[in-house]
Amino acid sequence: MGIKVRFFGGFDFKQADIKQRDIAKIGYAKGVPMGGDLNTAPTGKSPTFIVAALRDPEGANLDRIQIVKGWLDKQGQGQEKVYDVVWGGDRQPNTNGKLPAVGDTVDLTIPTWTNTIGASELSAVWQDPDFNTDLNAFYYVRVLEIPTPRWTAYDQVRFKLDLPKDIPLKTQERAYTSPIWYNAN
């Protein structure tokens, strides 16, 4: 039960690796699993990651997989950047590089949703486009489901409630992985 996620990091993952039958096999062969360490990048190489997610068998389809990168800037302040890595449907990022929302099938009167948007499974190989060999960093994965009714929506229907406007009735459930750490030296 729940969303299944696999996440590996290394310096040699290729786009073709995603076609491998067994992601764990290629993942362990060419890299480290979530929670693992990548040390000093070989000259001219940036970290590559292979990630795959499968939705909960009874749950909602997947909207997208994101990789979140974190590091400390020159002032010692924590910085984070979120990269959309792979997503369901025929969406294209707009000119600002922002991926449009997946849509919304939630019917609040029942409440329910349909798995007619998003995808059952998503997988990708991704390379850090902003890599700095000398900077420590972490990378973790976030998998978003399509919007589903929040628990408040179920209560609203079951108990026939008139809820205040500021109570959220929909949510996008998500799965997180442990990070993979890049150690500059």
Next chain:
Amino acid sequence: MSLLKKLLHEPLLHFLVIGALLFVFYGLKNEGLNVDDKQIIISQDDITYLSKQWQRKWQRPPSDIELQSLIEHQIREEVMYREALVLGFEHNDPVIRRRLAQKMSFIADDLAEQIAPSDEDLISYLHDNKSQFELPARLSFVHIYFSVDKRGAKATADAESLLAQLQHTEEHEDITILGDAFMVSQQQNQQSEQEVARLFGSDFARELFEQNNHIWQGVLRSAYGLHLVRIEEKTPAKLPELDQVKDKLRNAWLAEQRATMNKNLYESFRSQYQVIVQGQVIENDVSISSQ
């Protein structure tokens, strides 16, 4: 023997015996402590007891100062306790009422602990509560996945044509190259229906567990897409051996005994009372909790 057994199950008798024992025990323990007098005697035994209690809590004996304050505390409690009794504070206090009522059910609990079930008792308990202890049926199977996301409307036809092909070949093919890649392993070993449901969805699990033939079958629909399946081994549901579940059985059996003892004890007391609720006499209602 049967009379003894019957007596052993008579809660009122238990209650009387335990009550008498408690009376004697506390009588002996409080010897020399005369509640009627304005005199408090702390004996060497009392001090040893306080000291041991401290040691159990802190893993070391109390220092002289600590022991002194323990004794002070004990004296203070005794004084306040006696003055509270003089003022009748034990009456009409909901906390004390609840505690006293609770102590009565502890008696029944303690009695139940004294009875050790025989293997025969446990076996018959096991048979009376099959659903609680039954080991679920387990399946070992392989499956080939067809992604509806990837193949669209073609998925069913693709699955059916591969099924026809597989059913007409004698030897086992290398299935790891058939169908589409899938994050759930193609080989599943000794999975219960619940475990299969967790991986593929409950409709798929139910349908799979209805199959018996060890040939390629399909097309089964899971939460993700279409599957061809071949059952390799089916272990039917069965009751566990006594040794496998003895501790669990004993606990469940004892819990049942405790509940019965409590119920009987309560009913034997309850039957001595006439209860009137809003002018109506309420008959002894067995459904009222013994707590």
